[in-house]
Amino acid sequence: MKKAEVKEEIDNEKDSVDNQPGPSSTDEPKGEVDGDFEMDKIRKFLTNLKIFDTGDKLPKKQILNELTLDGIVEFIKKSGCKKIITMVGAGISTSAGIPDFRSPSSGLYHNLSKYKLPHPQAIFELEFFKENPEPFFVLAKELLPEGFKPTLSHYFVRLLWEKGLLLRHYTQNIDTLERVAGLPDDKLVEAHGTFHTGHCLKCRSLYDFTWIKNKVVEGTIPKCEKCIEGVVKPDIVFFGEMLPERFHQLSDCDFDQADLLIIMGSSLVVQPFASLVDRVKTNCPRLLINMEKVSGGDRLSRMFGIRQGFDFNPDDPEFGRDVAWIGDCDTGCQLLADKMGWGVSHLTIKFIL
Incomplete structure (x- = not known):
């Protein structure tokens, strides 16, 4: 939603709130009732904007027979x-040996x-x-996916597709593994961008991974061959940049259709990616x-009571839908594949190759 549209929505909602019948200052003192009323309006407004959209509220019924990996397999x-x-x-x-490039404690930064x-x-x-693009490309030389191999977890995702x-x-990863x-392009959403392509910052000309990689390996700053002046930046999302439009377009329709959500290897603290866990329907299991x-969701939406993130200890376990398997991703994926009867060897062979 564009800023102008959001402002118009806010103005309209404000008028709507102002015109709602309610206790006036002459009827009774302002207090808890007014506070609850205003909070309800804010909650309704945010939900209508779909800024903090949540899955449809569905009648309660048992989803998983048990809140374990076996329960997910049965489902x-x-x-x-x-x-x-x-x-x-x-x-x-x-396990592929790729460092956390955003962490200042990473050894990647020592050369800078x-x-x-x-x-x-x-x-x-x-x-x-x-x-000054030079420091980035010095670091990029260590981040290039060339030489890194996909992990068993990557092949598990491919197996789901197969x-x-x-x-x-x-x-959230930019490593293109x-x-x-x-995994085919149409099944992939790289929320934080990718090294797979790059664009000139001046004329927006497109460059592929091979061209970018060759420049980075040579130790030269990639300059646009069309406009000559512009620097070619890989299409990874920098701090303060908007996420790719594909992320927004597909997340708007995908999560409402999902019948199972599997989250792996993420602390779920970076927004808006983390908030996606609450975009599935309330009868959709989450592993x-x-x-x-991790909690998932986001603090603001939880504060307004719009979304809750994960609930691994529900008041009534019969209606629970969240399962946590604690351990490294490769082991978890291998165990899940084995329990599904797909064969650990099938995954392991792909991983070795």
Whole structure:
């Protein structure tokens, strides 16, 4: 939604709230009732804007026979599950040896001291990049997916696609390892961008990965061959940049269709990616495969009572839908494939190849 449209919506909603019947200052003192009334209006407004959209509220019924990995396996086998969405973070690439490029503690930054950065993440800020792109491309040489191999977790996602069960794969990673593993483009949403393509910042000419890689490996700053002046920036999302339009377009329609959501290797703290966990319907099971439990959702929406994130300890377990399997992603994926009867060897062979 554009800023002008949001402003118009806010003005309209404000008029609507102002014109609602309610206690006036002459009827009774302002207090808890007015506060609840205003909170309800704010909640309704945010929901209508779909800024904090949530899955449809459906009548309560038992979804999983047990809140375990076995319960998820039974659900997949018996429910006719055909539209699984996977959401992943850096944790699925850990075993590939790819470092966390956004972490200042990463060894990647040690070679950048000579550039006297105002702070480590400055190289991922667009304005700094425009002024001095060299530090980014020094770091990019260590980040290029060339030489890294997909993990067992990547091949598990591909296996879901091969089985006809994958609706879409959403990744926070920029390493393109899903592509290397053979996942087709139409099943992939790279929420934080990718090294797969790049654009000239001046004329917007498109360049492919091979061209970008060759320039980076040579140690030269990629300059546009068409307008000559512009620097070619890989299509990864820098701090402060908008996420790709594909992310917004597909997430708006995908999550309402999902019959199972699998989240792997993500701390779910970066928005708006983290908030996607609440976009599925309330009868859609959610499986977290991670080194630790995470809350999901976002603080603001939870504050307004619009969304809750994960609930691994529901008041009534009979109606629970969230399952956490704690451990490394590769082991979790291998175990899930084995329990599905797909064969650990099938996954392992792909992984080795």
